[in-house]
Amino acid sequence: MARKSRKQNTAQQASPAPACKVYRTALYARLSAEEYKRSAGTTIENQLCLLREYVKDKPYLQVEGEYLDDGVSGTRFDRPDxxxxxxxxxxGKIDCIIVKDLSRLGRNYLEAGDYLEKIFPFFGVRFIAVxxxxxxxSPDVTEDGLIVPLKNLINDIYAKDLSRKISSAFYIRQKQGKFVGASAPYGYVxxxxxxxxxxxxxxVRDIVxxxxxWRADGESLTAIIRRLNDxxxxxxxxxxxxxxxxxxxRSQSGLWTVSTLSEVIRNPVYAGDMEQGINKTALYKGMGTRKMxxxxxxxxxxxxxxIVEREIFDKVNEKGKRDAEKFHSGYGKFDALSKEPNLLKGILICGDCGKRMSLWRDRSGAKLNPPRVYYKYIxxxxxxxxxxxxxxxxxxxxxVERAVEETLRMHIKLFLDSRQILERLNREQKSDGGFRKEIREAENRKKRAESMSASxxxxYADGLLNESDYLYAKxxxxxxxxEEAQKILELQETERRHRTGSRKEGRLEALVQEYRDFENLTEEVIHAFISEIFAxxxxxxxxxxxxxxEFKELLDVAEERGGGICRKEA
Structure with missing residues (x-):
């Protein structure tokens, strides 16, 4: 009689699970774009059908969700689903993950190994590759463990080999002048x-x-942008x-910008030429995406x-080069003038368009030596x-910075004043043990009720109670x-909020103690307390x-315990 392979047997029959253990299961399927092109009939739905069929007769594998990454490479582990x-x-929503095979988890053997050997076991997650x-x-997991790293390595080598072949094929087509991009540039299909x-x-031929x-006739990029948008x-x-x-x-406003227009003007595709390989990725070389x-x-x-005459294209780009050289020649021209740091860099945002604002340095009094310098956020x-x-x-x-500094000092003062008032209330009320006593009493009443219910x-079985009395008493x-369980929760929450008044820990508490007496407004102080500023x-x-x-909780507790005196005094 022929020996039946363990692999086939396991694919059809899951390892016995303890009767009491029901796994909250995730079904995960992945298919890269290349796999779809290379294998006719290979679909994400086929994988899901296999996984659904696998769990159908296994009541201890309770499906909580299906996760699909369609058209995403297995070499990446930042896949959305x-x-x-x-x-x-x-x-803690799932504790079992099922995939069709190990390559669905990923084709990078180092990261796949981390998940299988470290991350999944740490979170107590069962992993099945059908x-x-x-x-x-499985009781034979140690035996399987010898072959899993090898399979992960093979998957990794396969992905790199596929990357090399695809890169070679693209390179040949690009040398022949064939377009290999995902979508055609603006003005072409x-x-x-x-x-x-x-x-x-x-x-859009006429627009391009x-x-x-317009550019060849001397119009600035900004003027052309306004013309197009108007x-x-x-x-x-x-x-x-x-x-x-x-x-x-991808465009929130649908409007032309300087960067968008510059990309069009610099692209030789409009003169009938093809420039490709601008950004390059080579997994088989271990090289991520970079600009060449x-x-x-x-x-x-x-x-x-x-679309445009080569003479016009060359004229426009020569003008662009001269403008860039003229701009760069001005570097260092005003280095002798004062230059102030942008303390709000990255956090000052225009409240109307949502874009980050910039610090603009301008000069006046050109005949003065040195000229006057002033700064604006624009x-x-x-x-x-x-x-x-x-x-x-x-x-x-x-x-702007004066307003930020005043608000920041007020914020710190309000925190410290609220803390001081709560500490005073704690000394006066002396009720630290009161909550614990009430909680113990409620717990005892709950235990008595549970005991009476159990008896x-x-x-009823001994005939001391009829059915009606039994149901009523139960x-x-x-x-x-x-009711007692709910009361315990409320008392515990009240006790926790009471402790907030005397607790001297937390991230905000530490920051306030560190910067409470800051002398000058600095970028470090601002970024420590403030996440965003909208103008x-x-x-x-x-x-x-x-x-x-954390700040709001402190004020709420102070308001609750102080009967309104906290906000008034602070």
Whole structure:
């Protein structure tokens, strides 16, 4: 009789589980874009069907959710649904994960090994790979453990080999002048007959042509942007979204910006040439995505129909180079002038458009030596797009920082005053042990009610109680048990809030003690207490502090215990 393979046997029959253990199970399926192209009939749904069939007759594997990463490489572990599943695992929502095979978990053998040998065991998670016959709860897991690292290594090698082959194929096609990008650049579409060939998008041909000619005639980038936005012409990302070519609208406003226009003007595709390999990724070399220098890119001339004349394209880009050289030549020209640090870098946000604001250094009195220098916080969106993008804001640096400093000092003072008042109340009331006594009494009453409820059935069985009296008494004791349990929770919460008044710990407490007497406003002090500052067109500043929950709890407890005196005194 032929020997039946252990792998086939395990794929059909799960390892025996303790009768009392029911696993909250996650079904995870993953399919990369390349696997879908290479294997006809391979779909994410096929994987799910296999997993559903596997758990169908196993009542101890209770499915809590299905997690799908379609079109995502297994070399990455920041996959959206994989990260969601890991979050549910950390939150205790699942304690079993089932995949079709080990390669679905990942093709990076080091990270896959970390999950199998460290992370899953740490969280007490059972892991099953159906077709590989692997089950971490199996009595033979030590035997399987010898082969799992090898399979992970093979998966890793497979992924790198596939990366090398794909990179080689792309390189050959790029050298031939064929387009290999996911979507065509603005002004072009992929030919329906040959997706590696670009044809002009007649709907926007004139727009691209005018952009280059306006620039060649001397118009600034900002002037061209205003012209396009004033005429309601959507930017490239919004245009693709409106056409239905992409599912996600990456442009919040749909407006042209300097960076978007600059990308169009610098792209030789509009002169009929193809420049590819600008960003390169090579997994097989262990190289992540990086931008390649111009000399290492692939440049092929006359690969498709141009939209603008080569003379106009060259003229525009030569002008761009001269403008850049002129700009860079000014570096260091005003180094002798005072330069103040941007204390609000990264946290000052325009409340109207949501973009981060910049510190603008300006000069006046050019004939003076040295000229006068002043600083303003400005909205870059308005600076480039004017009223089309946002509302004008030019906030004096000193005024903004003075307001921030005053608010910060008031915030610290209110915290310290509230703490001081609560400490005084603690000394006066001396009620530390009162809550614990009430909690013990409630716990005793709860235990008595539970004991009486448990003894009722014996009385009913012995004929001392009829059915009506038994049910009435049982409901009474159950209700009393619930009421006492609720009272215990309320007393514990009250005791915890009472301790807040005397507790000297927590992140905010430590920061206040460290910076309570700061002399000058610094970036360190600001970022320690403040997460965001929103500036609005009506002159309002909205400051959002870190650890607001800790601060609010202290004020609420002080208000509750002090009968309103805390806020008045503070």
């Amino acid at each position: 994989f990260m969601r599943m890991v979050g549910d695992m950390r939150g 077709t590989d016959g692997y089950d971490s709860a 992929k030919s329906p007959e040959d997706h590696s060939r670009l044809v002009v998008d007649e709907d 042509w005018h952009i280059f000619h 005429n309601g012409i959507p930017c490239p990302s919004r245009y693709k979204y409106l056409k239905g070519w992409v599912k996600k609208d 220098p111009a000399e290492e890119r692939l440049y092929v001339k006359d690969t498709h129909e141009p 909205c870059q969106t308005y600076q480039h797009l004017k009223e089309k993008g946002c509302v004008r804001k030019r906030l004096d640096k000193k005024d 009722l059935y014996n009385d 409901e009474k004791y159950l209700k009393q048990t619930d 609005y067109s009506d002159g309002r500043l909205e400051i959002r502090f870190r650890f607001e929950d």
